[in-house]
Amino acid sequence: VTAGGMGLALIGFIISGLHWHRDIAYEVMALEIAIIGIGLGLTISPVSAALINDAEAGQLGVAAALVLVLRLIGMTGAISGLTIYALDRVDERVLDLPVPANIDDPSPYLVATFEQMNELYFIGAAVCGLALLTALLLRGGNEGQETQIRF
Secondary structure, three states: OHHHHHHHHHHHHHHHHHHOOOOOOHHHHHHHHHHHHHHHHHHHHHHHHHHHHOOOHHHHHHHHHHHHHHHHHHHHHHHHHHHHHHHHHHHHHHHHOOOOOOOOOOOHHHHHHHHHHHHHHHHHHHHHHHHHHHHHHOOOOOOOOOOOOOO
């Protein structure tokens, strides 16, 4: 499930990176983001459950809290870092674009923003590719023991 979800997210990131432009329909954007979201959802839940289930009975609360805290810290750091990176890159891209000749030309910031979004999708695809390789190496701990899901 983890590898399948990561593969689905990887496909969604690649499709979005190749496909987004200023005239893209909202429905297409929503579908592509849904593909990414479903893929990541299929990945996050099993990994979290596996970590919590591997904890000792008296440590389940601590394990669940650590999983949640580390996920939140990771997401917060990633969103902050990528936002800073993207804003810098949009400014760089705008400086490289020619000044629009007339009012009908798209804003340089609009063009630069879509170019940057596509770059971010490819960064997401690269991270998913690395995570997919890691997911393919997962073997399901406690070999030979009965697997039990606790909630």
